[in-house]
Every structure is written in C-alpha cells, then in structure tokens.
Amino acid sequence: xxxxxxxxxxxxxxxxxxxxxxxxxxxxxxxxxxxxxxxxxxxxxxxxxxxxxxxxxxxxxxxxxxxxxxxxxxxxxxxxxxxxxxxxxxxxxxxxxxxxxxxxxxxxxxxxxxxxxxxxxxxxxxxxxxxxxxxxxxxxxxxxxxxxxxxxxxxxxxxxxxxxxxxxxxxxxxxxxxxxxx
Amino acid sequence: xxxxxxxxxxxxxxxxxxxxxxxxxxxxxxxxxxxxxxxxxxxxxxxxxxxxxxxxxxxxxxxxxxxxxxxxxxxxxxxxxxxxxxxxxxxxxxxxxxxxxxxxxxxxxxxxxxxxxxxxxxxxxxxxxxxxxxxxxxxxxxxxxxxxxxxxxxxxxxxxxxxxxxxxxxxxxxxxxxxxxxxxxxxxx
Numbered sequence: 328x329x330x331x332x333x334x335x336x337x338x339x340x341x342x343x344x345x346x347x348x349x350x351x352x353x354x355x356x357x358x359x360x361x362x363x364x365x366x367x368x369x370x371x372x373x374x375x376x377x378x379x380x381x382x383x384x385x386x387x388x389x390x391x392x393x394x395x396x397x398x399x400x401x402x403x404x405x406x407x408x409x410x411x412x413x414x415x416x417x418x419x420x421x422x423x424x425x426x427x428x429x430x431x432x433x434x435x436x437x438x439x440x441x442x443x444x445x446x447x448x449x450x451x452x453x454x455x456x457x458x459x460x461x462x463x464x465x466x467x468x469x470x471x472x473x474x475x476x477x478x479x480x481x482x483x484x485x486x487x488x489x490x491x492x493x494x495x496x497x498x499x500x501x502x503x504x505x506x507x508x509x
Numbered sequence: 510x511x512x513x514x515x516x517x518x519x520x521x522x523x524x525x526x527x528x529x530x531x532x533x534x535x536x537x538x539x540x541x542x543x544x545x546x547x548x549x550x551x552x553x554x555x556x557x558x559x560x561x562x563x564x565x566x567x568x569x570x571x572x573x574x575x576x577x578x579x580x581x582x583x584x585x586x587x588x589x590x591x592x593x594x595x596x597x598x599x600x601x602x603x604x605x606x607x608x609x610x611x612x613x614x615x616x617x618x619x620x621x622x623x624x625x626x627x628x629x630x631x632x633x634x635x636x637x638x639x640x641x642x643x644x645x646x647x648x649x650x651x652x653x654x655x656x657x658x659x660x661x662x663x664x665x666x667x668x669x670x671x672x673x674x675x676x677x678x679x680x681x682x683x684x685x686x687x688x689x690x691x692x693x694x695x696x697x698x
Contacts, residue, residue, distance in 0.1 A: 341678075342674040342677070342678055343659065345653070345677055345681075346652065346659050348653075349652055349653060349656050349657075349658075350656075351657065351659070351661075352658070376681075376685075377681075379631070379634055380638070380649065380653060380681075380684065382631060383630075383631045383632075383634035383638065384550075384635070384649065384650065384653040385654060386631055386635065387550070387635040388550075388654060391542075391546055391549060393541070393542060393545050394559065395541065397559075398541065398559055398562065398563055399537060399538070401559075402537065402566050402567060402570075403530075403534075405563065406530070406533070406570055409567075409570070410528075
C-alpha cells in the first residue's frame with residue numbers, strides 16, 4: 328500500500344470513528360477500523376477524545392428535567408380533540424366513503440386531510456357553478472321539458488288539475504292555450 | 510437500539526395505526542425522553558422543546574397508518590423531530606443555525622475560559638457542544654445519544670451519507686477549537 332493509499336485509508340477511518348464507538352458499523356467496516364486502530368496512534372487518540380464527547384453527551388442528558396405528566400396530559404388532550412373532530416367529519420357518509428376509498432390506495436404522502444381538502448374544493452366548485460345558475464337571473468330555471476322563463480309582467484295562473492280527466496278535450500286545450508306565454 | 514426494541518416499536522406503531530390509545534401511551538412513555546432530549550439539545554429552549562416534542566408525537570398518532578417500513582420506527586420519529594426542530598428554529602431562532610452567531614449568543618461575555626476553567630472536563634465538553642450550530646449538535650446527538658448509524662442519520666436529516674460524515678468531522682473540529690478557547694489543552698483531549 329502506498330503512502331497516498333495509507334493517508335486515504337486513515338482519513339476514511341477517521342471519518343467513521345464516531346460510529347465505531349456507537350457500535351453501528353457494518354462488519355466489513357468494523358474489521359477495517361479495528362485493524363487500522365491497532366496500528367494508528369492518531370486514531371487511538373481520536374477515539375479517546377470521542378469517548379469523552381460521548382460520556383459528556385450522556386451525562387448532560389441525565390440532568391435534563393422533563394415535565395412528563397403535563398406533556399402527557401397535553402398530548403392525550405390533543406388526541407381526544409383530533410378524534411372528536413375526525414368522528415364529526417366521518418359522520419358525513421360521502422366524506423367517509425371518499426376517505427376510505429382514497430386510503431385504500433395507500434398512496435404515499437396522501438393524508439386524509441389532503442383528501443378532505445380535495446373534497447372541499449370540489450364542493451366549492453359545484454357550489455359556485457350552481458350559484459351562477461341562480462344569480463344570473465333569479466327567475467330563470469332550466470328544466471328538461473323546455474323553456475320555463477317567468478317574466479316580471481307575466482300573468483300568474485293557479486291551475487287545479489284535480490278534475491282534468493273529466494274535462495272535455497277541447498276545453499282543456501283552450502285552458503292550456505291561455506297558459507302559453509308567447 | 511437492539512432488534513427486540515425495534516420490533517416492539519414496530520408492533521406499537523401498528524397498533525397505534527388501528528387507533529389503540531394504550532399502545533400510543535406506551536410508545537409515548539418509552540420514547541418521549543429520547544425525542545425531548547434530542548430536541549432540547551438542538552434548540553436549547555424548554556418551552557419550545559415541549560411543544561415540538563408533542564407535535565412530533567402527535568404526528569406519530571396521526572400518521573402511524575402511513576408509516577412505511579423502509580426505516581426503523583425511531584429513524585422515522587427522529588426524522589420528524591429533526592425537521593420540526595429545524596423549522597421552528599428557522600422561524601423563531603434563526604441565529605442558532607449560524608455557527609459563528611451562535612457562539613456569540615452562547616458565550617455573550619467573550620472569555621468563557623475564565624468561567625469554565627475550574628469546571629470538570631465533561632461539563633466543559635457539554636458546554637462546548639451547546640455552542641455548536643444546530644446541524645453540528647444534531648449529528649453529535651444522533652450519534653452519541655441516540656446511537657444511530659450514519660446511514661440512519663442520513664435518513665433522519667435527509668442528507669447524503671457523505672454529508673453526515675463531513676458534518677461530524679467539522680463538528681469535531683469546531684468542538685476542539687471551542688475547548689482550546691476554554692483553555693483546555695489539546696493533550697488533555
């Protein structure tokens with residue numbers, strides 16, 4: 328092995344020494360580090376320094392005071408509110424179906440809240456389109472059977488069809504002709 | 510972290526995904542200290558740490574269903590913790606991300622060696638770690654306290670493996686510099 332190779336190996340080993348210390352290296356790396364450390368005094372010294380760092384990190388954690396009780400109450404309270412909110416949302420059968428349908432695909436990063444957002448967007452779009460039909464002219468309605476426009480000066484008729492079957496055909500036609508708005 | 514512990518966490522996450530509150534409570538009490546400790550050491554703010562820790566745990570409850578088994582549960586959780594902590598720091602304490610600025614804040618009166626000289630080495634190292642930038646502290650914490658491999662740290666921090674190694678290298682270099690500044694000779698270290 329040349330000096331350059333040795334230097335490169337030393338640098339590589341030096342970079343992974345912290346993980347040699349925490350015992351997470353792969354077996355092949357572990358073997359390389361152990362064989363190098365046995366010959367390299369610099370790496371031995373570096374390892375001793377890292378041990379000091381490690382023990383200092385662990386000791387500083389022991390002094391940490393955590394308000395566990397309050398934090399646990401807080402998190403369980405948040406979960407309760409979240410579940411109640413979720414139950415309310417699930418109460419809408421359409422949302423429940425859409426949510427379950429989307430979740431069945433198990434799309435990565437696709438959360439129920441995103442699905443909910445999409446549903447809301449759809450409802451807004453439908454609402455705007457429906458609103459547009461009514462706001463253009465409040466007296467205009469579109470029906471499948473034809474024009475049903477009612478104008479301001481149009482006469483108003485109340486037609487009682489209860490006994491129409493008994494009316495002679497001619498009389499019925501004359502009534503209906505009065506209703507023609509043209 | 511051993512295999513049994515990893516499997517136990519995975520089982521708990523599966524139960525949490527089914528909405529099991531008891532499983533969540535167990536998971537919470539088993540892991541809250543690790544998460545809290547990591548966040549606190551990076552942001553050094555108790556109130557912020559409490560909030561972020563519970564935000565992380567809440568995300569575990571909310572997203573347990575979408576947990577993919579590509580990594581260990583703790584790698585996933587620490588990844589959430591790392592992201593949330595850095596986001597909060599960016600919003601509320603951006604100076605903690607800049608190593609030079611952070612040194613000034615952590616050591617406002619300049620000559621820290623006068624105060625620290627009498628304290629023991631371990632405490633000095635701990636104080637020196639506190640002066641590192643958030644990124645440097647995170648890699649030290651994840652390695653020495655959380656016991657993660659460099660591959661796992663790369664996942665947690667969403668960085669390439671080589672970045673993790675070089676970040677650790679610069680964290681160590683900076684640590685040495687700070688300790689020398691405290692009057693601790695290199696031979697002692």
